[in-house]
Amino acid sequence: MSELATTEQVNSELEKYRRELTGYCYRMLGSSFEAEDAVQDTLVRAWRNVEKFEGRSSLRSWLYRIATNVCLDMLSAGSRRARPMDLSGPTPVAQARLSARPEATWLEPVPDGRVLPSAPDAADPADRAVERESIRLAFMAALQHLPPKQRAVLILREVLAWKAAEVAELLDTSVASVNSALQRARATLAESPPVASDPADPLDDEQRALLERYVAAFEGYDMEALKKVLHDDATLSMPPYDLWLQGHENIVGWMLGVGSVCRGSRLVPTVANGMPAFAHYHAAEDGDGHTPWALMIMEIRDGRIAGIHSFLDTARWFPLFDLPDRLAGESG
16 A cells, blocks of 8 residues: 555544444444444554555445454354343333343444534435434344344445445455345345434424423423423333333333432433434432433434433443533532
8 A cells, every 4th residue: 555655644544434434333233332442443454454455446445344344253143232122012110120231232322423424514415314314223223133244235235325336345245145135134124114203403493492391391300291292102211221111101100200310300412323312410419510310312203202212321421422420510
């Protein structure tokens, strides 16, 4: 690779692809941290073997080949990540019990800025919509039902818009095999399609007003107002616990019972998985401001909130999203 004469130049050229490779690996693996590990492994392998790169394909294609092999190796154990609703049915609030499952069980949230293009204004709106839809938790959950190679084919062909011949070269297979894998992947997704939610990029005035009403109801602990912004069949999940609730009555019942520890909370807006989200802070036990409690990813459908995914392991998620570890009190 003669044009990359120095180590600094090599590193700089490889680093240009980190964000898009992270997006690809995240869609393959369903884990923010595993995706970052996979990309780091990819770039290290590329750096070590850069002299072997003969330029018969583009540098981008070569990196995707390495990244695909890294992800396929990581997926070879057959592990599958999920949301709580992918593992069991909803629990009536009267029977609700919190039972944690191992970290590797769950689909993980991801900050948009780590996986989506950094210059969205220049992107085609249709391509931008596909990119954001394809990191939504419901779509990520659907991808988990695909065997690893079918998953790679679907992502490369339908999300990243690679040509069948390009994917065939990357996977060392035939165009016919790529087309067959894509057809099987589409059929699998059609059997259990991801539940739709409204696009929220950017939020329109109605969506913004809805979320403002949600924040006011939640922070004021006004359960009647909260019920009005939730769909009748809205869902609430709380990884790492496998419990999930369905229906605004069950959600409000939870908030008035075990969930009443959320009284006095603060919500700070952010974005995750192509959707609006909130950093949820509880009143600090020492009385000084608020401390992290959950990362809440919101799904909106037909003018109401259809889903709330509360990820409770804030020691992992708040640093990843560059969120403060404490909110100052009123006098702070």
